[in-house]
Amino acid sequence: DAKTTQPTSMDCAEGRAANLPCNHSTISGNEYVYWYRQIHSQGPQYIIHGLKNNETNEMAYLIFTEDRKSSTLILPHATLRDTAVYYCIVIGTSYGKLTFGQGTILTVHP
Amino acid sequence: GAGVSQSPSNKVTEKGKDVELRCDPISGHTALYWYRQSLGQGLEFLIYFQGNSAPDKSGLPSDRFSAERTGGSVSTLTIQRTQQEDSAVYLCASSLIVRAGNEQYFGPGTRLTVT
Numbered sequence: 518d519a520k521t522t523q524p525t526s527m528d529c530a531e532g533r534a535a536n537l538p539c540n541h542s543t544i545s546g547n548e549y550v551y552w553y554r555q556i557h558s559q560g561p562q563y564i565i566h567g568l569k570n571n572e573t574n575e576m577a578y579l580i581f582t583e584d585r586k587s588s589t590l591i592l593p594h595a596t597l598r599d600t601a602v603y604y605c606i607v608i609g610t611s612y613g614k615l616t617f618g619q620g621t622i623l624t625v626h627p
Numbered sequence: 628g629a630g631v632s633q634s635p636s637n638k639v640t641e642k643g644k645d646v647e648l649r650c651d652p653i654s655g656h657t658a659l660y661w662y663r664q665s666l667g668q669g670l671e672f673l674i675y676f677q678g679n680s681a682p683d684k685s686g687l688p689s690d691r692f693s694a695e696r697t698g699g700s701v702s703t704l705t706i707q708r709t710q711q712e713d714s715a716v717y718l719c720a721s722s723l724i725v726r727a728g729n730e731q732y733f734g735p736g737t738r739l740t741v742t
Contacts, residue, residue, distance in 0.1 A: 551730070560631075560718050560733030561670065614660070614683075615720075615731060617670035 519544040519607040526622040529599075535592040537621055539605030542586040548609035552579065552590045554601040555620075561604070564590065595625045629653070631734035633719050639740045640709055648704040648737045652721030659702050660722075660731060661694060665715040676702060709741045 522540040529535040541550060551566040565572055565579045567588070572579040578591040592599055604620040632651045640646050652659050661673040673686045676696045687693070691709075696702040706713055716738050720731040 555670075560720075560736050563730040563732065566730065614672050614675060614686075615662070615670070616672065617662075619669060 519548055519609065521605045521607055521618055523603070523605050523618065523621045525619065526624070529592075529595045529623060529625050531597055531625055531627050532594055535595040535599065535623055535625065537590040537592075537603050537605075537623065538587060539590070540587045541605070541607050544585055544607055545609060548607050550579070550581075550588050551606045551608055551615070552577070553604045553606065553615070553617075554599075554623075555604070556598075556601040561617075564603075595623075597625050597627070599623065600625045631719055631721050631732055633717075633734040633737050635737060636735065637738045637740075639742060642711060642741055643708055645705065645707045646709055646739065648706075648717050648739070650702045650704070650719030650721075650734060652700065652702070652719070653732055654700075655723070656721035656732075657699065657724055658722045658729070658731075659696060660720040661702070661704050662718045662720065663715040664718060664736075665712075668715075670718065673704070706739075709739075711741045714739055714741045 519541050549566050549568050552564040553561040555561045565574055565577050567579045580589045602620040602622050604617050606615050634649045659676040662670045664670045674681055674684050674694050678699050679696050691707045694704045716736040718736045720733045722729040722731045
């Protein structure tokens with residue numbers, strides 16, 4: 518599975534958009550990009566995933582660069598409850614095993 | 628509907644004792660995964676089940692760890708002769724099928740402390 522690189526930490530003001538980048542320059546054509554987050558003392562929570570096209574759901578947007586070597590998770594209107602560790606994961610195996618890196622600690626402040 | 632549940636939520640045990648951790652996946656989910664998260668460490672994959680079979684056990688850290696799943700539903704992770712380094716949060720997840728592209732839903736975890 519392709520490796521990912523994320524910034525260690527980011528800050529965001531409440532109500533503003535949080536843009537979380539992920540570099541996955543070695544991604545191959547059949548590998549998905551998944552985003553999960555883990556709020557303190559809770560299990561990870563699925564956010565969104567995509568293969569190559571931009572995706573959106575009620576939680577977030579997932580935007581790919583044209584070459585798919587990087588992507589950005591966008592939380593359009595961050596709230597204090599969005600403070601968490603955000604993990605970008607590339608999955609290419611058939612059974613969907615998740616390999617978590619260190620993630621990005623997002624702190625949303627008032 | 629009900630999410631993934633795990634029990635117990637907390638377990639304190641003495642070194643050398645055996646422990647059993649239980650996971651109830653979302654109804655109808657055929658795939659079940661176990662992970663663990665040690666203090667200050669990332670999430671580490673342990674094992675997955677497709678139905679009742681576990682095709683890949685390579686993530687289990689030692690032969691003291693075993694897992695089973697019965698009836699395609701409940702799974703039990705057993706740790707024999709626990710050691711202090713086994714202290715961690717053990718997380719279970721389930722997904723509709725075993726395939727990349729299917730999101731996994733996690734339970735709240737079992738916090739294991741070995742004294």
